[in-house]
Structures are given as C-alpha cells and as structure tokens.
Amino acid sequence: xxxxxxxxxxxxxxxxxxxxxxxxxxxxxxxxxxxxxxxxxxxxxxxxxxxxxxxxxxxxxxxxxxxxxxxxxxxxxxxxxxxxxxxxxxxxxxxxxxxxxxxxxxxxxxxxxxxxxxxxxxxxxxxxxxxxxxxxxxxxxxxxxxxxxxxxxxxxxxxxxxxxxxxxxxxxxxxxxxxxxxxxxxxxxxxxxxxxxxxxxxxxxxxxxxxxxxxxxxxxxxxxxxxxxxxxxxxxxxxxxxxxxxxxxxxxxxxxxxxxxxxxxxxxxxxxxxxxxxxxxxxxxxxxxxxxxxxxxxxxxxxxxxxxxxxxxxxxxxxxxxxxxxxxxxxxxxxxxxxxxxxxxxxxxxxxxxxxxxxxxxxxxxxxxxxxxxxxxxxxxxxxxxxxxxxxxxxxxxxxxxxxxxxxxxxxxxxxxxxxxxxxxxxxxxxxxxxxxxxxxxxxxxxxxxxxxxxxxxxxxxxxxxxxxxxxxxxxxxxxxxxxxxxxxxxxxxxxxxxxxxxxxxxxxxxxxxxxxxxx
Ligand code: NAP
Ligand code: MG
Numbered sequence: 001x002x003x004x005x006x007x008x009x010x011x012x013x014x015x016x017x018x019x020x021x022x023x024x025x026x027x028x029x030x031x032x033x034x035x036x037x038x039x040x041x042x043x044x045x046x047x048x049x050x051x052x053x054x055x056x057x058x059x060x061x062x063x064x065x066x067x068x069x070x071x072x073x074x075x076x077x078x079x080x081x082x083x084x085x086x087x088x089x090x091x092x093x094x095x096x097x098x099x100x101x102x103x104x105x106x107x108x109x110x111x112x113x114x115x116x117x118x119x120x121x122x123x124x125x126x127x128x129x130x131x132x133x134x135x136x137x138x139x140x141x142x143x144x145x146x147x148x149x150x151x152x153x154x155x156x157x158x159x160x161x162x163x164x165x166x167x168x169x170x171x172x173x174x175x176x177x178x179x180x181x182x183x184x185x186x187x188x189x190x191x192x193x194x195x196x197x198x199x200x201x202x203x204x205x206x207x208x209x210x211x212x213x214x215x216x217x218x219x220x221x222x223x224x225x226x227x228x229x230x231x232x233x234x235x236x237x238x239x240x241x242x243x244x245x246x247x248x249x250x251x252x253x254x255x256x257x258x259x260x261x262x263x264x265x266x267x268x269x270x271x272x273x274x275x276x277x278x279x280x281x282x283x284x285x286x287x288x289x290x291x292x293x294x295x296x297x298x299x300x301x302x303x304x305x306x307x308x309x310x311x312x313x314x315x316x317x318x319x320x321x322x323x324x325x326x327x328x329x330x331x332x333x334x335x336x337x338x339x340x341x342x343x344x345x346x347x348x349x350x351x352x353x354x355x356x357x358x359x360x361x362x363x364x365x366x367x368x369x370x371x372x373x374x375x376x377x378x379x380x381x382x383x384x385x386x387x388x389x390x391x392x393x394x395x396x397x398x399x400x401x402x403x404x405x406x407x408x409x410x411x412x413x414x415x416x417x418x419x420x421x422x423x424x425x426x427x428x429x430x431x432x433x434x435x436x437x438x439x440x441x442x443x444x445x446x447x448x449x450x451x452x453x454x455x456x457x458x459x460x461x462x463x464x465x466x467x468x469x470x471x472x473x474x475x476x477x478x479x480x481x482x483x484x485x486x487x488x489x490x491x492x493x494x495x496x497x498x499x500x501x502x503x504x505x506x507x508x509x510x511x512x513x514x515x516x517x518x519x520x
Contacts, residue, residue, distance in 0.1 A: 001096045003103065006144050008483050009110070009136040014128045014358055023128055026114035027121060027356055034122065038068045038218035040075060040238065043082045044231025047075060053238060055215050058125040058364040059354040059400040065123045066215035071239040073247045076206070079235045080251045083177035083204040086232030091174050091202045095153035098200045099146035104227040105196070106142035109135065112223075116188060119216045124187050125363040125401075127355045130318045133481070134189045138220075140484035141193035141502060148507045149200040156513075165520045172511040174202030175285060176255030179248045181241070181269075183261040184366055185321050185423075187213035192220055193501055194258045199233055201510035203256070206235050206248060210261075212367050214238045241265065249273050252280040256510070259288045263421070263447075263494050266290040287509050289496040291421040292449030294479050295328045295442040297464070299435050300335045302454035303476075308342035310452060310478040311427070316350055316405045317480055319362045320425040321370070323495075324450040324472065324480045328411075328418055328428045330438045336431045340388065340409055343429070347389045347405050352425075353396060364401040365424050371401040374424030377417055381408035381426060384415040390425070413441045421447070435460050443469050449491030452479040471498050 039046040051070040057063040120131035182191040209217030221236040266288035273284040314326035355363035390406030411428040432438035451470040471491035488503025
C-alpha cells in the first residue's frame with residue numbers, strides 16, 4: 001500500500017454560510033436520533049445487559065442523548081478473553097492490511113464529519129469549532145498511525161554479526177490484548193487515537209468509553225464495524241470505571257492499559273497494574289496521560305494584546321475543559337495591571353450558552369460532577385484572590401451546566417487554585433516579580449503538561465525552552481490546539497508518561513522488538 005504523505009485535516013470554517021447551514025442541518029438530523037439504546041459489542045455480538053447508563057446533553061440536561069448498556073464483571077471477563085482469542089490471528093496480519101482499516105475509517109469519518117461534530121455538540125457540549133477540531137484530530141490520528149504502522153513494519157537497521165554465515169534481523173511485534181480507557185473531553189479524538197494506534201500495531205482491545213460520553217464512543221465503534229474490522233479485534237465495553245475498571249486492569253490476560261484521564265485514576269491504574277495476578281505471564285505496560293495545571297507566562301517585553309488573546313483562548317475555549325487549557329497566567333509585575341485589564345476585557349465579551357445553534361463562543365461544562373467541582377473551586381478562589389470577571393451564577397444554570405468564565409486575580413503561587421487542576425473556565429492571575437520569579441512559579445506544581453511564554457527577549461525565550469518543564473511548550477502563541485505530528489502531545493511529572501500522542505514514537509508503546517539471528 002502506498003499512502004501519500006500525511007497532512008493535517010483542514011478545519012471547516014463556520015463563518016462561511018454554506019458550512020453553517022450544513023452544520024445546522026447535521027445537528028437537526030442527529031437531534032432526531034437522540035434517545036436510542038446502544039449495546040455492548042463483544043466478538044461482534046451485541047449484548048443487552050439491562051443496566052442502562054443514560055447520557056444527557058450538558059447544554060440542556062433534561063435531554064437524553066442515548067442509553068447505553070453497561071457491562072458487568074462477567075462480561076468484562078468475556079471481553080478480555082475474546083480480545084486474547086482474536087489476538088491469536090490479528091497479530092499475524094500484515095501492517096498494510098491493518099492500516100487499510102484505519103484509512104477506510106478516516107475516509108468514512110471525513111464523509112460524515114458534520115454528523116460526528118453534531119454528536120460532539122450534543123453529548124459533550126462542544127461549540128461547532130471545537131467539535132470540528134475534535135473530529136479532525138480523530139481523522140488525523142487514524143491517517144497518521146496508519147502510516148506509522150507501515151514504517152514500523154519495515155526492516156530495521158542492524159549491524160551484521162562478525163560471524164560468517166549469520167544473518168541478523170530485528171522487527172516489531174505487538175503486545176497482546178489491552179484495555180483502552182479514554183476521558184470525556186476529547187471523546188472522539190482521544191478515544192479513536194488510543195484505540196486505533198493499539199489495533200494498527202497488531203494488538204486487540206477492550207474499549208471502555210467514558211461514562212459521560214458513551215454515545216459518541218458507540219458511533220465510533222459502529223464506524224469501525226462498518227469498514228469491516230474483524231470481530232473481536234475491538235470490543236465495545238461501556239461500564240462504570242469505578243465498578244469494573246479495577247477488574248479490567250487487574251485481569252491476568254490484560255497485557256497493557258492505555259489510559260487518558262485524571263491523575264488520581266491514572267496513578268491508581270498504574271499501581272494496580274504493577275501487581276501480578278495469578279496466571280499472569282508479563283509485566284503490564286501502562287501508558288497514562290493525566291492532568292495539567294498549564295501556565296502562560298508573560299514578561300514586560302511581550303506583545304500584550306497577543307498575550308491577552310492567547311490567554312483568553314487557552315483558558316476559556318471549550319470552557320477550560322482541555323488538559324492543555326491555561327489555568328494560570330503568571331505576569332511580571334510591571335505589566336501585570338495592563339495584561340489583567342486586557343484579559344478581563346476580552347473575557348467579559350465571551351458568550352456562553354447552548355452550543356447547538358453555533359452562535360456562542362463556548363458551552364456548558366460536561367456534567368453535574370464537573371459543575372459542582374468547578375463551582376467549589378470558584379468559592380475557594382473568592383477566598384484566595386479577587387474575582388475580576390464571572391464568579392456568579394449563569395442565567396441558564398437551571399437548564400444546562402453553564403458556568404461564567406471566571407478570572408481570579410492576585411492569587412498566591414502556592415494557593416490551591418494555583419496548584420490543583422480545576423478543569424473548567426477558571427483562570428488564576430499571578431503577579432511575578434520578574435522573569436526568573438515567573439519561571440519558578442510556572443514550574444512550581446506537580447504537573448508539566450503544556451505552557452506558553454510571551455516575550456520578545458531572545459535570551460529569555462531560549463531559557464524558557466530549556467527550563468520551562470512541560471511536555472508541550474509554546475512561545476508567543478496559545479497553549480492549546482496541538483496538531484497531530486506537528487505538536488506530538490504528552491506531559492512530564494504527574495501529567496503522565498509523556499507518550500507523545502500524535503508523534504512518531506507513539507506506536508512503540510504498543511510494540512515490542514524481536515531480534516533474530518539465523519546461521520545459514
Ligand atoms: P477520569 O475521571 O480519570 O476518567 C477517565 C476514564 O477512566 C473514564 O473512562 C473513567 O470511567 C475511567 N475510570 C475511572 N475509574 C477507573 C478505574 N478504577 N479503573 C479504570 N478506569 C477508570 O478523567 P475524566 O474526568 O474523564 O477526564 C478529565 C481528565 O483527563 C483531566 O484530568 C484531564 O487533564 C485529563 N486529560 C489528559 C489528557 C492528556 O493528554 N494528558 C488529555 C485529555 C484529558 P468512568 O467515566 O466510567 O468513570
Ligand atoms: Mg453527558
């Protein structure tokens with residue numbers, strides 16, 4: 001198979017009236033499909049369990065998006081065994097064959113892009129533009145990993161043995177059956193990326209979607225079925241992470257766990273996976289991409305308007321619910337008041353409401369759980385700083401999980417809202433004495449995912465490149481919006497295992513190398 005070079009999927013521009021009309025039609029079409037039931041799929045068989053999980057639209061929380069059957073431990077066991085059974089043959093299929101499913105799936109997703117966008121709008125509360133970015137990234141992951149699988153299947157360079165008549169080779173083989181556990185915030189892109197990377201490398205998976213966004217997951221799974229992915233290679237297992245997650249992770253036939261989500265759950269999975277279960281033949285591999293406390297630093301040489309625009313876009317896009325979202329702006333004292341004013345002015349203009357119509361900048365937060373947790377942090381913020389924008393109740397808070405974009409100024413570097421991941425539209429502003437102080441503050445949390453630095457000082461930019469300890473650093477631009485193979489993504493410290501999703505090393509996490517010497 002010869003594939004043209006990888007290119008990032010372009011984003012549809014919804015200020016173009018034709019695109020806006022088409023998107024509105026897609027939302028209406030998907031709205032007519034709300035409320036349906038989705039079943040577990042193990043080995044291609046649909047299984048009804050009767051234990052229904054209801055997914056609601058966070059923009060209008062009385063609206064049911066769908067109902068999804070949840071697995072018990074017994075079905076989880078069946079899914080892991082099935083994946084192991086399917087691995088027996090799938091591991092020996094060619095990389096070209098496996099890659100062909102991803103390419104077909106991405107083509108199909110491209111054809112149905114607006115429909116996938118609409119599901120993201122209605123189940124995850126994404127604005128049209130954010131939904132478009134999520135779907136485009138899912139397409140990118142599939143296109144990119146298909147190409148990477150072909151690359152890793154090529155013959156690997158070795159030094160030949162000094163012994164005569166010995167021929168040496170090294171090649172990559174898959175690991176086995178793994179559990180794929182995505183979060184709700186990129187319910188299509190991260191889910192599709194993690195699941196298809198594992199599968200294209202020759203592994204089989206049990207896909208356990210987030211309980212907040214199981215319908216989008218079901219739609220993705222149906223898409224993989226529609227392109228003919230053999231039964232058992234991917235199994236669809238909605239279930240409660242709290243109740244069935246430990247069983248899946250601890251299962252002796254689980255070879256790896258690919259997780260993206262919170263630090264608490266990631267560390268718990270890592271610990272549990274390290275314990276050997278009776279009958280287990282391997283050390284489980286854990287890839288865990290976790291939370292962040294992402295900081296934008298602004299010094300006195302920066303273009304302050306651009307800095308303010310970058311802070312606002314990074315902090316409040318998708319209501320701050322990106323692992324890359326800016327949740328702290330650290331500003332040197334001589335320009336602190338100016339930046340504060342510019343950020344506040346822009347933030348006050350943001351519109352928050354039902355994302356369905358495509359008319360608002362951002363929508364609600366994802367769930368009651370998020371709403372309660374963020375609201376609590378806003379109360380803490382009132383103690384720890386000065387509310388400059390937001391902080392009150394949104395006028396539609398009795399219809400959807402809406403929270404006003406909120407800015408808390410004059411926050412101390414070690415305050416709770418400066419240290420803990422909030423994962424909502426809450427931005428802390430911190431005054432630093434100078435650049436050195438700002439850099440120290442930027443590095444003072446347990447996380448290390450993304451960060452940005454606005455400056456026109458070459459010396460300081462070079463220092464930031466060395467000393468600002470984050471997996472994804474951006475200079476003079478916002479800290480969100482990573483693109484596949486342009487900004488391979490993953491963080492340091494408690495932000496995870498730095499897997500660099502969408503990067504050229506990513507598939508190695510799902511492979512192991514075999515070295516063969518043959519004497520002729
Ligand atoms: P979460 O609460 O940790 O949940 C993530 C997934 O883990 C869900 O599917 C959840 O299932 C499952 N889970 C929960 N307990 C489990 C257990 N004991 N065993 C196995 N699985 C279990 O995170 P979230 O709220 O969905 O996502 C937000 C978090 O993800 C934030 O911290 C954000 O920073 C992080 N994130 C990181 C990245 C990155 O690349 N570093 C990207 C996106 C998001 P249930 O839904 O059924 O509970
Ligand atoms: Mg929901």
